Amino acid sequence: MEIKEQNILTKPILWFLTISTGLIVANIYYNQPLLGLIAKDFDITESKAVKIAMLTQMGYALGLFLIIPLGDKIARKKLILFSMFLTMLFLLTIATVTNLMLLYVVSFALGVVSVVPQLFIPMVAELSTENTRTQNIGMVMSGLLIGILASRMISGIVGDYFGWRFMFYIALGLMILTTIFIYLLLPQTYPHFKGSYISLLKSVAHFAKTEPVLQLASLRGALSAIFTTLVFHLEEAPFLADASVAGMFGLVGAVGAVAAASVGRFTRYVSKNTIISVSLLIILLSWMFTYFAGYTYWGLIVGFILIDFGLQSSHIMNQSVFFAINIKATNRLNTVYMVSYFLGGSLGTLLGAIAWEHYGWAGVCCIGVIFTVFALLAHISLYKKVER
Structure with a gap:
């Protein structure tokens, strides 16, 4: 049974x-720019410290799925508030x-439990009118991208x-304040799915198995x-820099992310698949550039701006493509994509x-090149076959 959404998204709420x-x-x-400090504090190797970031991302992927x-299925506001309570508890423990x-x-x-933003994005898609949906999703996505990059700085x-x-x-402290405002300001929304939790997860698997557009976007x-x-x-x-310098590169990456947030306007002139192709090519060339110029600050700055621009442009286009499959199943579609992403x-x-x-750094750049080559080859060889 479907329940029609009654709320309209206002600018203050957006x-x-x-x-x-x-x-x-x-x-x-x-935790990412802090890994060196954590490694020293716990007297562990750098590879062990990196597991902290890896496990956080793996936990995020599991939260997306569960x-x-x-x-x-259930009222999002209750789900969000419960997740926020657990988030505060875990931050205090860390x-x-x-x-x-x-x-x-x-x-x-x-x-x-930090998956609340991925509940906000489908909520925005559903509360927006058809004419404002893309613009509103882009705005929230820009907040997400800036939050990711600014957090590192x-x-x-x-x-x-x-x-x-x-x-x-x-x-x-920030989460305590945010939770208070969520309780006071977040509109009530109503579920679109009626059934058991198991059947809900089965429907996620069904989308993953039967939607080629979603499959390619997830890959x-x-x-x-x-x-x-x-x-x-x-x-x-040659840098011998501290954690604050590493964090400042979040500001550098924000330049590319903010630019990527407006990439949707180019869909007036070229197809989304073309934008994705160009984005992946930018990433590939940027990894190669960073391999050669990554031992200078200017090389890392230019490389980071271009790589973040390419990554986020592709990410936004991916979401734009698969949200169109079924607007009443946005959370489940987003689940498949974001689990794959993380x-x-x-x-x-x-x-x-x-x-x-x-x-060393050459090995890191090589991994970046390999990943991007696979993504580009998959996209070029498959996107025409999955177009609706």
Whole structure:
């Protein structure tokens, strides 16, 4: 049984969701520029520290699979508030933990419950009118992208001056405020799916098996490497930089992300598939450029801007393509795509760490090239076959 949505998205609520999306998604990225500091604090190797970021991403992928589909079944506001309560509990635990294994476990758990932004995006899609839907989704996505990148910059600076634990106390305070405003401002929405939780998950699997457009978008999204090894690259010669410098590269990446947020306007002139092809080609050439110029600040800055622009442009186009499949199943469609996206990111993090340990920056760039080549080849060879 379908229940028709009655709420209309207002500008103040849209801005609130955009800001909240950035603040909440930041929780799973704060640890990345802090990995060097965490490694020193726990007296562990860099490869062991990278597992913290990897487990957070894996937890996020699991949360996407288990929690996000529920947005089509139960009232989202209740689901969001419960997730926010657990998020605050896990942030407090990370800020005070002294046992490495517990840090691994809680980092994974934090990833599981930090999926609220992926409940906001389908909500925006459903509450918007047909004429404003693409624009509104783009706005919330820009908040998400800026939150990801700004979190790395802020956490690096805070970590250098006040220690890595202090960053998680700040995050806890931000989540307390955000939760209060969610309770006061978030509109009530109604579920579109009537059935058991098992049947809900089966419908997610059904979409994954039967929608070629969604399958290709998910494959492209999965083949994205993550920059968690940057902090180690900057700590070595010729940079010898601290965590705050690594965090500042979040500001650099924000330039590309903000530019990517407006890429949808080009669909007036060229197809979405063409934009995706160009985006993936930009990523590939940027990885090659960064391999040669990545031992200079200017080389890393240019490389990061271009790679982030390509990644986020492709990401936005992917979502634009698969949301059109069924507007009443946006949470389940988003589940398939985002689980693939973050599982691929976790694999990229793991392989990047292994490559760094054995081959340094050249190995990291090689992983980036390999992932992007596979994504580009899959896209070029398959997109015409899956077009509706």
